[in-house]
Amino acid sequence: MxxxxxxxxxxxxxxxxxxxxxxxxxxxxxxxxxxxxxxxxxxxxxxxxxxxxxxxxxxxxxxxxxxxxxQSSNCKVSKAAAFSICESCEEVTEIDNSKISKYLSSFADKIGMKYKKYNLEFFGLCKKCK
Amino acid sequence: MxxxxxxxxxxxxxxxxxxxxxxxxxxxxxxxxxxxxxxxxxxxxxxxxxxxxxxxxxxxxxxxxxxxxxQSSNCKVSKAAAFSICESCEEVTEIDNSKISKYLSSFADKIGMKYKKYNLEFFGLCKKCK
DNA sequence: TCTATAATGTTATATTATTACATAGTGTTA
DNA sequence: TAACACTATGTAATAATATAACATTATAGA
CATH class of the missing domain: 1.10.10.10 (Winged helix-like DNA-binding domain superfamily/Winged helix DNA-binding domain)
Incomplete structure (x- = not known):
């Protein structure tokens, strides 16, 4: 193994x-x-x-x-990941956000799902391109 | 048009x-x-x-x-979408969750991004398969 | 060493998506 | 209506992404 x-x-x-x-x-x-x-x-x-x-x-x-x-040591455990993606310059940044993780795992509880992982892709314009 | x-x-x-x-x-x-x-x-x-x-x-x-x-009338406006996906039965359900949207748009403000849309895919085991 | 398992190498092919270009419809306005 | 811009459609070819299948080699334990 x-x-x-x-x-x-x-x-x-x-x-x-x-x-x-x-x-x-x-x-x-x-x-x-x-x-x-x-x-x-x-x-x-x-x-x-x-x-x-x-x-x-x-x-x-x-x-x-x-x-x-x-880019986040947390992922090794949770396999959860969130990214912001700029639609202009294509920059992709990992969002290390424990709030999102917590929120989603409590959400999973609420709807009766067993939480495994999530993938969040968040689109917009970054600071520079805005 | x-x-x-x-x-x-x-x-x-x-x-x-x-x-x-x-x-x-x-x-x-x-x-x-x-x-x-x-x-x-x-x-x-x-x-x-x-x-x-x-x-x-x-x-x-x-x-x-x-x-x-x-499955949600909100999407027509926001183009934001979130789904729960069961890794066993492959069932995909749209999550109509204004909290997530609000949270993410405020998050965008915080990091200086202009919010456009997001795509969230949430994996686990559904009620039935758990 | 023997054996089971994981990793590798290779060819072919399946699956997903786009380019490029020709044709036809639709609405506007001179 | 004629001329036009624009959108939608049809079609063939091909690009881009991903996997199947199978042979071979390396590795770790018993």
Whole structure:
């Protein structure tokens, strides 16, 4: 069974490039960037991405089919993530907001759901673009 | 300029099938269901879907690449949407929650963003599957 | 070492979405 | 009505995203 800190070779390569990026990366963009490191085909990238998401090391921005490194240590536990996305400059920022988490888990209780995780994507114009 | 209530032929066909469905529908599933009505190719479906989303008549469940009819009259204005998704039975339910909206718009103020819309997907086990 | 399991590599293919361009309808106004 | 801009439609081709299937190799325990 794989542990948090024991990333495999491909997982390390993929995580590394995502962490170095200032913007969300798409799977095929990752692929083209890691060809020189011996990763040749989509499944190798997608497998690494899946595991990294499971571990909470990265998040998928669903509305963009792109991946960002987790910027919040909380995610390792909750796998919950919230992002603000600027519709002008495309900047994506992770919102580390325990209030949202708390609110949603109490909301889950109220409607009788068992809380697992959530994904929140919040669109608008950032400070700079406003 | 197109108005809320004046849907075009293709938009009506697509909206109709989404409204009649009890689960989120994918674009190509919609396509195969409307071939008998004279819609033959993906762009016809995607164009209708785009417009319907813009109008707030339907929402896209990003994590599933699928579309559901809006179940809340509020969305027409805010284009904000929240869903609970059961990971066991796949049931998707729209959460009409003004608290979340209010909270997020005040949050936007706080971080200096101009609020446009949000998409929240909330995963867990529903009452029945728990 | 043996064995079970996880990870990797590879080819092919499925699924989702868009581009590009031709055609037809609709409303406005000169 | 004719000319026009604009929206919607139809169609073929292709781009972008993701997975299936299977062979091989590495790794960790018993």
């Amino acid at each position: 794989q542990r948090q800190q024991n990333l495999t070779k491909n997982q390390k390569i993929v995580l590394d490039i995502i962490e170095k990026s200032t913007e969300p990366l798409k799977a095929y963009s990752i692929l083209s960037n890691v060809k020189k490191k011996g990763i040749n085909a989509p499944p190798q990238v997608y497998r690494a991405l899946d595991k990294l998401v499971d571990m909470g090391k990265i998040h998928k921005i669903e509305s963009k089919n792109a991946f960002v490194a987790c | 197109q108005r809320q209530q004046n849907l075009t032929k293709n938009q009506k066909i697509v909206l109709d099938i989404i409204e009649k469905s009890t689960e989120p529908l994918k674009a190509y599933s919609i396509l195969s269901n409307v071939k008998k009505k004279g819609i033959n190719a993906p762009p016809q479906v995607y164009r209708a879907l785009d417009k319907l989303v813009d109008m707030g008549k339907i929402h896209k469940i990003e994590s599933k690449n699928a579309f559901v009819a809006c």
